Amino acid sequence: MSEIATEREAKDVAEGIITCDACPVLCRIRPGRTGACDRYGNVGGVLTRMDPMIIASHTEAKRGAMVPFLGAGEWKGTLLPGGETFVTGIGAGTTYPDYKPAPFIVSSRPGGVDMVTVVTEGIFSYCGLKLKIDTDRFVGPEQAAVRAEGEQVGHVTTAEYGSQMLALGGVRHLTGGSKKEGVVTCETMLTLANKGAVELAIDGGATLTVQAGRPPIVNGTQEERMRVGCGSATIGIFAKQWQGHADEVIVVDDHITGVLTEHQAGRFLEMRPSGIRVRGRKSTPGRYFQVANPGLGWGGTDITDPLAIIEKIDAKTAWPGMRLLMVSTTGEDAAYFILDEKLKPVLTPMPEAIRKAVERIGENCEPALTTVMFMAGAGGSLRAGVTENPIRLTRSIKEALVRVTSGGAPVYIWPGGGITYMVDVAAMPDNAFGHVPTPAIVAPIEFTMRLEDYRDLGGHMDSVRPVEAVLEQLQGSKSRNPIPGTTE
Ligand code: SF4
Numbered sequence: 134m135s136e137i138a139t140e141r142e143a144k145d146v147a148e149g150i151i152t153c154d155a156c157p158v159l160c161r162i163r164p165g166r167t168g169a170c171d172r173y174g175n176v177g178g179v180l181t182r183m184d185p186m187i188i189a190s191h192t193e194a195k196r197g198a199m200v201p202f203l204g205a206g207e208w209k210g211t212l213l214p215g216g217e218t219f220v221t222g223i224g225a226g227t228t229y230p231d232y233k234p235a236p237f238i239v240s241s242r243p244g245g246v247d248m249v250t251v252v253t254e255g256i257f258s259y260c261g262l263k264l265k266i267d268t269d270r271f272v273g274p275e276q277a278a279v280r281a282e283g284e285q286v287g288h289v290t291t292a293e294y295g296s297q298m299l300a301l302g303g304v305r306h307l308t309g310g311s312k313k314e315g316v317v318t319c320e321t322m323l324t325l326a327n328k329g330a331v332e333l334a335i336d337g338g339a340t341l342t343v344q345a346g347r348p349p350i351v352n353g354t355q356e357e358r359m360r361v362g363c364g365s366a367t368i369g370i371f372a373k374q375w376q377g378h379a380d381e382v383i384v385v386d387d388h389i390t391g392v393l394t395e396h397q398a399g400r401f402l403e404m405r406p407s408g409i410r411v412r413g414r415k416s417t418p419g420r421y422f423q424v425a426n427p428g429l430g431w432g433g434t435d436i437t438d439p440l441a442i443i444e445k446i447d448a449k450t451a452w453p454g455m456r457l458l459m460v461s462t463t464g465e466d467a468a469y470f471i472l473d474e475k476l477k478p479v480l481t482p483m484p485e486a487i488r489k490a491v492e493r494i495g496e497n498c499e500p501a502l503t504t505v506m507f508m509a510g511a512g513g514s515l516r517a518g519v520t521e522n523p524i525r526l527t528r529s530i531k532e533a534l535v536r537v538t539s540g541g542a543p544v545y546i547w548p549g550g551g552i553t554y555m556v557d558v559a560a561m562p563d564n565a566f567g568h569v570p571t572p573a574i575v576a577p578i579e580f581t582m583r584l585e586d587y588r589d590l591g592g593h594m595d596s597v598r599p600v601e602a603v604l605e606q607l608q609g610s611k612s613r614n615p616i617p618g619t620t621e
Pocket of ligand 1: 153154155156157158159160167168169170171172173569570
């Protein structure tokens with residue numbers, strides 16, 4: 134060891150400074166202060182995880198629901214069935230280098246079966262968020278950059294049924310761009326994962342305010358309804374209810390606009406063809422693509438006047454007095470017309486039956502929400518904190534011998550190699566995530582299995598502690614986690 138290093142160590146001891154070794158940053162922390170990420174502090178000369186550790190337990194009244202046991206704020210999430218008390222990774226801390234056993238390896242006997250839960254906080258450079266935003270409105274072209282504070286933090290990805298999708302974060306934005314891009318990406322992910330709101334701007338598209346479990350705000354307008362289905366599906370659902378009240382119904386949709394009398398549903402009901410032809414590319418009878426451009430108007434198109442999508446009205450087929458309803462996929466936009474002697478649609482007040490039919494569409498829409506899924510790769514070095522033979526952990530998870538949770542919430546493990554998991558942040562306790570300035574996201578993760586399986590996969594058996602001992606330790610330290618052996 135160099136003289137300089139020895140001198141510094143002596144100075145640190147004299148000034149009560151301790152070094153945090155929970156991540157590669159290796160902060161030197163003065164007494165009463167915290168490190169760069171605020172997760173660890175120097176409390177009376179002991180390195181301490183500053184956030185309370187979250188322990189969950191079943192309620193008596195509502196079997197299956199979990200309630201906070203220690204320091205969990207207002208969380209009322211639904212967690213693992215079976216265990217009476219569950220130690221989550223939130224506030225558990227991290228061990229670094231990874232070959233050290235995880236901070237908590239907890240044994241318990243739910244239902245008389247010897248179980249063990251390996252509890253840690255993973256530091257993830259390989260992680261991202263998938264946002265499902267329930268709206269038809271155009272948020273931006275596929276692949277467009279999504280920005281926060283001017284930095285690219287992700288992109289628009291493939292839209293889903295009634296929802297626009299964003300992919301945010303990921304290793305490229307965290308590590309592959311400028312320092313600011315990495316920092317802003319990390320902050321954006323952290324806020325969203327901890328259920329906070331962020332404002333995003335999409336190149337060539339909209340500005341969004343999004344928050345897990347809340348309605349999205351698109352260009353300043355809060356989205357209320359998620360569409361009942363595409364234009365064709367809306368016809369499939371309501372065709373029979375419209376029959377007798379309208380001669381033609383056109384459901385305007387950016388993806389698949391439906392024309393009732395031409396659609397299979399109208400044919401099945403033996404409706405008379407109306408002779409109204411809409412713009413766009415015909416896919417199958419009564420189903421049209423690209424009737425307009427994407428936008429913030431009717432059904433996710435850019436139109437505000439629905440008649441703009443009518444290409445022609447065939448005088449040989451149409452008739453004066455024809456009743457035409459044009460409606461969007463959420464029922465938020467609707468107009469009723471009657472064709473005059475020249476077969477020109479004339480806007481007319483809606484009869485009661487039509488008004489009710491439009492309301493029925495709205496009634497069948499679900500509330501529009503933003504869903505935030507956290508996705509990360511746990512197949513790397515953090516496995517060494519669980520077992521000396523990491524591939525066995527991966528295999529045991531695939532063989533369903535090990536159950537993985539994040540903050541107690543169930544995760545979905547992707548098939549194939551590695552341990553790539555996905556969790557709904559809304560199912561987790563509040564503020565379950567942290568960060569380190571490398572930059573990377575810190576997320577709780579727990580591996581639960583039978584004790585004998587843990588032994589078989591080469592687990593750190595010497596580090597297994599009964600749950601009662603862990604609870605006693607945490608209660609003695611106000612549920613904070615003092616790291617043993619880290620005094621100055
Ligand atoms: S950034 Fe946080 S975890 Fe990393 S060394 Fe500093 S205090 Fe410890």
